[in-house]
Amino acid sequence: MSSIPEAVVSSVKSLGLNGSSAHTNGTLGDVVVKNICCVGAGYVGGPTAAVVAFQNPHIRVTVVDRDETRIRRWNSKHPPIYEPGLRDIVRIARDGGRQASFASKPEAEGQDATVQDRPANLFFTTDVGKSISEADIVLVAVNTPTKYRGVGAGSATDMTAFEAVTGVVAQYAREGAIIVEKSTVPCRTAQLVADTLSMHRPGVHFEILSNPEFLAAGTAVGDLLYPDRILIGSAPTESGKKAAEALVKVYASWVSRERILTTNVWSSELAKLVANSMLAQRISSINSISAVCEQTGADVDEVAKAVGVDPRIGNKFLVAGIGFGGSCFKKDVLNLVYLADTMGLPEVGEYWRQVVKMNEYARDRFTNRIIKCLNNTLVGKKVTILGFAFKKNTSDTREAPALEMIKTLLEERPREIAVFDPCCNPLVVKEEIKLLLGPVADQGNIHVYGNAIDACNNSTAVVIATEFDEFRNQPAPTPAPVAAGAPVAKMLGRKPNPKADPRPFVNPSVPTENDFLALHKHLVQLDGQDNDDPLDRYNVEPDCPEDCPDCKQYRESKDTGFATGMGSAEEYKPRERIDWVHIADHMAKPRWVFDGRGVIDSREMEKLGVRVESVGRQHRF
Ligand SMILES: NC(=O)c1ccc[n+]([C@@H]2O[C@H](COP(=O)([O-])OP(=O)(O)OC[C@H]3O[C@@H](n4cnc5c(N)ncnc54)[C@H](O)[C@@H]3O)[C@@H](O)[C@H]2O)c1
Numbered sequence: 001m002s003s004i005p006e007a008v009v010s011s012v013k014s015l016g017l018n019g020s021s022a023h024t025n026g027t028l029g030d031v032v033v034k035n036i037c038c039v040g041a042g043y044v045g046g047p048t049a050a051v052v053a054f055q056n057p058h059i060r061v062t063v064v065d066r067d068e069t070r071i072r073r074w075n076s077k078h079p080p081i082y083e084p085g086l087r088d089i090v091r092i093a094r095d096g097g098r099q100a101s102f103a104s105k106p107e108a109e110g111q112d113a114t115v116q117d118r119p120a121n122l123f124f125t126t127d128v129g130k131s132i133s134e135a136d137i138v139l140v141a142v143n144t145p146t147k148y149r150g151v152g153a154g155s156a157t158d159m160t161a162f163e164a165v166t167g168v169v170a171q172y173a174r175e176g177a178i179i180v181e182k183s184t185v186p187c188r189t190a191q192l193v194a195d196t197l198s199m200h201r202p203g204v205h206f207e208i209l210s211n212p213e214f215l216a217a218g219t220a221v222g223d224l225l226y227p228d229r230i231l232i233g234s235a236p237t238e239s240g241k242k243a244a245e246a247l248v249k250v251y252a253s254w255v256s257r258e259r260i261l262t263t264n265v266w267s268s269e270l271a272k273l274v275a276n277s278m279l280a281q282r283i284s285s286i287n288s289i290s291a292v293c294e295q296t297g298a299d300v301d302e303v304a305k306a307v308g309v310d311p312r313i314g315n316k317f318l319v320a321g322i323g324f325g326g327s328c329f330k331k332d333v334l335n336l337v338y339l340a341d342t343m344g345l346p347e348v349g350e351y352w353r354q355v356v357k358m359n360e361y362a363r364d365r366f367t368n369r370i371i372k373c374l375n376n377t378l379v380g381k382k383v384t385i386l387g388f389a390f391k392k393n394t395s396d397t398r399e400a401p402a403l404e405m406i407k408t409l410l411e412e413r414p415r416e417i418a419v420f421d422p423c424c425n426p427l428v429v430k431e432e433i434k435l436l437l438g439p440v441a442d443q444g445n446i447h448v449y450g451n452a453i454d455a456c457n458n459s460t461a462v463v464i465a466t467e468f469d470e471f472r473n474q475p476a477p478t479p480a481p482v483a484a485g486a487p488v489a490k491m492l493g494r495k496p497n498p499k500a501d502p503r504p505f506v507n508p509s510v511p512t513e514n515d516f517l518a519l520h521k522h523l524v525q526l527d528g529q530d531n532d533d534p535l536d537r538y539n540v541e542p543d544c545p546e547d548c549p550d551c552k553q554y555r556e557s558k559d560t561g562f563a564t565g566m567g568s569a570e571e572y573k574p575r576e577r578i579d580w581v582h583i584a585d586h587m588a589k590p591r592w593v594f595d596g597r598g599v600i601d602s603r604e605m606e607k608l609g610v611r612v613e614s615v616g617r618q619h620r621f
């Protein structure tokens with residue numbers, strides 16, 4: 001407690017955050033968690049709740065959302081979001097798992113090890129009030145976008161959804177329930193939550209924790225199963241620490257205690273904003289250097305490699321390109337900017353604002369380069385955009401650079417803008433483009449395809465907007481080999497190598513759900529027989545609603561080219577690269593490829609008679 005400033009302690013105490021919990025044994029006994037309610041069934045709430053339930057079969061986890069369609073889809077075989085590996089976790093937690101037997105060692109005969117059956121403990125519902133009223137812990141994981149109107153428009157956080165949920169929590173939560181900020185919120189939001197709760201429920205005490213989420217789209221399941229850290233901020237009071245400990249225990253079912261950091265609430269809230277801002281800053285830094293490379297003849301990949309080998313700098317997040325997209329980086333940097341501005345720190349605000357400006361500069365500079373290479377006119381030309389999601393292996397398209405690029409390219413009146421994304425359902429992308437671009441999208445020259453060949457057929461220019469491995473024309477960088485015997489990797493807290501058999505498990509008498517999952521993945525890949533359930537553990541999945549867009553896409557086209565509805569056999573197979581020889585052959589001359597994501601080996605591509613323009617490298621012609 002001595003490391004926590006007195007001002008923080010007294011501010012927290014003054015919020016009434018130091019009351020006792022109704023679920024403690026006496027005032028300060030251990031909190032027993034049997035029910036968790038997660039409000040918000042989105043990209044964070046859905047996967048996080050699924051993993052918490054998967055790892056804690058003794059806890060009932062209910063995910064609630066006001067969006068009926070989302071809930072219906074979570075209760076079907078086609079969840080509303082695609083994340084590699086998510087479906088396997090949802091199937092066990094939501095539908096229950098059957099007892100299964102298998103050999104306890106690789107190569108061994110027989111079935112001497114058993115995984116017990118488990119009942120379903122993950123539920124999705126729209127009954128928000130009831131679910132909150134039954135919860136010992138309420139995770140609030142609703143959207144917190146940037147305000148687009150009113151005071152602070154363009155940088156302040158829009159707290160409408162978060163505030164609305166706080167009001168409902170105040171109305172329904174049982175006395176002593178622990179309220180957890182899972183959403184990314186401005187620093188000192190816990191104070192607002194406390195004010196709302198005490199206004200609606202005077203005299204009733206709740207503990208409020210900050211537990212920001214660090215998962216990234218496309219790797220959410222791995223990030224949740226093997227997190228770098230779990231951050232939990234609490235009031236520096238005894239009951240605040242008890243509440244934090246209750247949440248620590250939920251995570252400790254599968255995360256080692258050294259990786260669970262506990263801090264005061266404000267540090268936790270602020271650390272989330274700082275983590276994202278510093279990651280975004282690295283991307284903007286390398287993108288600023290890419291502009292210098294294009295002028296000087298230096299190659300940005302070579303520069304990034306040369307600086308990244310210095311362990312003080314590190315080699316991650318140094319891939320230059322058309323800038324970061326996604327629902328988080330821009331809004332979280334702007335959240336920090338607004339915080340600094342409103343605290344009378346304009347120099348700090350301006351420093352971070354540059355990160356966002358540089359990001360827009362990177363995207364617009366590359367789009368203008370495309371137009372310039374095509375003689376400043378797109379009239380009569382077809383331009384293909386490969387990749388619509390904001391990054392690879394996700395169907396999340398929020399703030400995707402591709403959309404802004406399409407907007408700019410449309411101004412040049414092309415004959416057609418063709419779009420293909422290997423993870424997105426074309427029907428959904430069509431709707432999104434319509435919604436986001438408004439009437440310009442209705443002019444009939446934007447087409448979304450289910451495969452790359454048709455999308456690129458007869459195109460003058462192919463633009464790579466997302467770093468999917470499928471678009472590479474050279475092998476993807478191979479991760480360092482992991483010796484057979486994944487337990488070693490697991491002991492270090494790293495993800496097991498799916499190619500190595502995880503057996504025998506570290507503790508053969510008490511295998512974990514992570515062990516079974518690793519074995520499942522290994523067997524699926526080994527099997528090669530399209531068997532989604534090699535351990536024979538799954539129950540039947542519920543059917544989809546009539547309007548399921550994935551079922552519709554399957555019905556309308558066999559050649560779907562999107563991954564949302566995949567089973568694990570299909571999902572864990574390495575995806576096929578697109579056929580650049582065929583594509584080059586069927587492009588209109590002069591054939592151009594604009595590589596906005598550093599996935600193309602330009603020398604190989606030039607052998608096919610294609611001109612290549614890449615970020616951070618000089619024009620070769
Ligand atoms: N997407 C990510 O990768 C990511 C990662 C880390 C943190 N975050 C943070 O997590 C939070 C959630 O992000 P997301 O991407 O999951 O958002 P999302 O938009 O995918 O999901 C939010 C859900 O909350 C629901 N909701 C809104 N108001 C509600 C209400 N009053 N009652 C019930 N449900 C309500 C919405 O219907 C929606 O389904 C944000 O603060 C975000 O910054 C996101």
Ligand SMILES: O=c1ccn([C@@H]2O[C@H](COP(=O)(O)OP(=O)(O)O[C@H]3O[C@H](CO)[C@@H](O)[C@H](O)[C@H]3O)[C@@H](O)[C@H]2O)c(=O)[nH]1
Nearest residue numbers: 213214215216217317318319321323324325326328390391
């Ligand atoms: O070297 C790089 C790395 C990434 N990107 C781009 O940056 C964006 C964001 O990528 P990434 O951070 O991998 O995905 P997000 O899902 O946005 O995850 C970030 O935002 C989440 C939401 O807050 C956090 O939880 C994660 O820790 C944080 O990485 C994508 O458009 C990438 O293409 C680059 O341009 N160059």
